[in-house]
Amino acid sequence: MSRKNYRFDPRSLRSEIRLVLQPDPHRSRTKIVAAIVVFVASGLGFGAVVASSPALAALAVAGAVFAGATWLYCADAVANHCVFALVLVVIACTFANFNGAVFLFPGGKYLALFAVAATVLALRPALSSAFVLPSGLALVLCVVGIGGSLWGRLASGIPNTALPVLLPMLLVAVPFTVADSSTPDQFRRWMKYAGAGCGVLIILVGLAYTPGSPVSDLVFNHEKSIVFVGAIGFGLAARSPSLTAFGVLATLFAFIQNPAGTYVLVVISVVVTAVIVLPRYRGPLMPALLSGGFVVGLLLVAFNVDYLLKASSSYFVTVGKVDNSVTRENLYNQVFTEVHNPIVSRLFTNNLSIVAVLSGERRVVPAHSDVLTMYLGGGVVAAALFVGVFGATTYAVSRSRAMVSAPRFRAAVVMVMVANAGLFGGLVNPIVVNPTSSAIIFTFLAGALVVIRRPCSLRVSGGGTTGSRLPRPIGTGRTRRRSTVARS
Numbered sequence: 001m002s003r004k005n006y007r008f009d010p011r012s013l014r015s016e017i018r019l020v021l022q023p024d025p026h027r028s029r030t031k032i033v034a035a036i037v038v039f040v041a042s043g044l045g046f047g048a049v050v051a052s053s054p055a056l057a058a059l060a061v062a063g064a065v066f067a068g069a070t071w072l073y074c075a076d077a078v079a080n081h082c083v084f085a086l087v088l089v090v091i092a093c094t095f096a097n098f099n100g101a102v103f104l105f106p107g108g109k110y111l112a113l114f115a116v117a118a119t120v121l122a123l124r125p126a127l128s129s130a131f132v133l134p135s136g137l138a139l140v141l142c143v144v145g146i147g148g149s150l151w152g153r154l155a156s157g158i159p160n161t162a163l164p165v166l167l168p169m170l171l172v173a174v175p176f177t178v179a180d181s182s183t184p185d186q187f188r189r190w191m192k193y194a195g196a197g198c199g200v201l202i203i204l205v206g207l208a209y210t211p212g213s214p215v216s217d218l219v220f221n222h223e224k225s226i227v228f229v230g231a232i233g234f235g236l237a238a239r240s241p242s243l244t245a246f247g248v249l250a251t252l253f254a255f256i257q258n259p260a261g262t263y264v265l266v267v268i269s270v271v272v273t274a275v276i277v278l279p280r281y282r283g284p285l286m287p288a289l290l291s292g293g294f295v296v297g298l299l300l301v302a303f304n305v306d307y308l309l310k311a312s313s314s315y316f317v318t319v320g321k322v323d324n325s326v327t328r329e330n331l332y333n334q335v336f337t338e339v340h341n342p343i344v345s346r347l348f349t350n351n352l353s354i355v356a357v358l359s360g361e362r363r364v365v366p367a368h369s370d371v372l373t374m375y376l377g378g379g380v381v382a383a384a385l386f387v388g389v390f391g392a393t394t395y396a397v398s399r400s401r402a403m404v405s406a407p408r409f410r411a412a413v414v415m416v417m418v419a420n421a422g423l424f425g426g427l428v429n430p431i432v433v434n435p436t437s438s439a440i441i442f443t444f445l446a447g448a449l450v451v452i453r454r455p456c457s458l459r460v461s462g463g464g465t466t467g468s469r470l471p472r473p474i475g476t477g478r479t480r481r482r483s484t485v486a487r488s
Contacts, residue, residue, distance in 0.1 A: 081180050083450045087194045091198065094201060109164070125176035125178050126176065127175065127177075132175045132449065134392040138170075141166065150163075162377050165370075195231055196246070202225060202227055202247075202250045206253045225425075230444070269424035276294060276394050345382070370423070374386040
């Protein structure tokens with residue numbers, strides 16, 4: 001600007017001074033994340049003390065260092081309202097329970113959910129005014145399921161309710177958005193951090209099945225192997241060859257240690273999700289048909305799971321793993337005999353577990369199928385709503401390509417792939433009945449929806465978003481300079 005055209009504006013000067021002197025509104029909110037990490041580090045220390053093992057103590061120190069580093073990145077992410085703070089926190093909380101000792105705390109199994117909920121509040125979310133189909137389906141299921149579960153526990157003393165499934169689903173049921181002010185470089189960097197966390201988690205899954213390892217297979221069971229999709233997917237989405245290679249090597253290590261059939265189901269889920277969300281469809285008809293077929297097909301497989309078990313017998317022979325298909329089929333048949341009303345069952349006022357004879361002993365065990373677990377609690381309606389939440393989110397991500405920038409679309413694709421991997425893995429595994437696993441799945445599912453939603457504070461044509469209102473332009477003329485907003 002030349003001196004000839006310069007015009008002093010005292011109102012603009014006051015505005016600039018006000019922007020510089022006003023306190024940072026995000027600084028105090030990052031303290032919430034600091035408190036979360038302190039809680040996580042306390043859990044690590046408690047686990048080491050209970051175990052009284054030098055190896056576990058060393059692991060606790062390493063975990064505490066990782067938790068401290070996670071706090072630094074999460075605090076920065078919260079300050080910029082980056083949704084990857086949720087992913088980093090849920091992974092860090094899973095690390096905290098490496099020995100299963102956190103379960104000894106009252107309500108300790110909900111550690112990850114509490115931490116994620118606190119991070120959501122720290123992000124200063126804004127409720128979305130528009131009706132969102134995934135949130136609507138999840139809200140109906142949560143209202144009925146949580147109400148029935150509380151009634152069953154208070155009135156009849158039912159011990160095994162649907163709360164471990166439906167409380168984490170509230171992250172999806174409440175449609176919120178955050179005004180992400182991160183730059184494109186920051187967004188990609190946090191994507192790499194999330195991928196690295198998923199890679200470390202899949203390594204711990206492999207260590208859990210290594211003889212003599214101090215890592216508890218109660219926490220890092222093969223059901224959590226679904227996160228390898230995030231380890232590899234975030235590396236590809238962030239255009240990082242090193243992170244992608246790390247995710248592949250970590251996955252191979254975990255698979256060699258325990259070649260569970262979950263990996264096959266997860267790969268199938270990735271292929272199905274990619275077919276729905278990655279192609280550039282010209283209209284909404286094809287993604288809607290594919291998403292609907294996704295929901296109907298998965299329900300048909302879940303209710304005819306005996307065919308899936310028979311098809312998997314050859315796989316277990318190939319990898320040399322013990323085939324428990326007969327035991328699983330007996331559990332599934334018992335579920336169908338205990339459901340008196342196939343439409344709505346007992347509206348979640350009953351136990352979501354069954355009594356089965358395993359190794360000659362009668363034991364209370366889950367149904368070993370997440371969809372059938374929902375069928376046991378709320379009939380076909382609940383099972384359809386449960387699967388419909390994932391299908392509707394997949395459809396929403398597929399339609400978001402033109403509304404968000406390319407990095408955000410890729411991040412949303414990876415997140416919904418991780419969530420769908422949990423859904424497919426839950427066809428023959430009790431995944432969502434574990435509160436930690438459920439928190440992981442629904443954190444990724446909610447994260448996918450948050451990434452593709454536009455913040456309410458500012459909308460920018462072309463899909464870019466910012467987290468705060470832009471300052472008033474300097475100058476009093478009618479012609480204003482167009483502000484340049486960083487797109488990520």
